Amino acid sequence: AQSVTQPDIHITVSEGASLELRCNYSYGATPYLFWYVQSPGQGLQLLLKYFSGDTLVQGIKGFEAEFKRSQSSFNLRKPSVHWSDAAEYFCAVGVASSASKIIFGSGTRLSIRP
């Protein structure tokens, strides 16, 4: 069965600093990978997704993520964070089948230090 691990429960970074949120997955075949963001009191919004091709994918709000098959990772990065990036971030993996099961990680809460 597939699974997703986000090892960092809570991260605090200073405004303007760079950010990397870690995500590791477990799945036998090539996974479909996603990052979602949930701002306080808001619904989930898709940041970016990877299905195939270029392993570095660009998303909205200046985020990017890199798929590394050898490390089973799909880490999210941003070169310079803004106070509005404070939110909870979820990594997710999809199973390529007719059932299209999508599993989420436990999330990483990002706080921004002024």
Added chain:
Amino acid sequence: DVKVTQSSRYLVKRTGEKVFLECVQDMDHENMFWYRQDPGLGLRLIYFSYDVKMKEKGDIPEGYSVSREKKERFSLILESASTNQTSMYLCASHPIGITGELFFGEGSRLTVL
């Protein structure tokens, strides 16, 4: 604009009551999902459905059942609510295959007393 609508934003029920959570999507999506979201645990998949009357268990199906009689509607049922089912419940949908993003409803916050 795409829309996933959950019928109740907030519910308070008593232990042992039967609870129905309704979700309707207007995008003609084949796939629909129910997740529960708890602090520190992220979103955990309860059930999903890939077609009318078709369903599969997710990671935490115990204590829940689902119904999908029409393509646009996916219901989550708690046959006998318990306090450990107090949670935020999120419905989502996406079209066949998984290249598309999940579209989420606003959530239903259930409190079981």
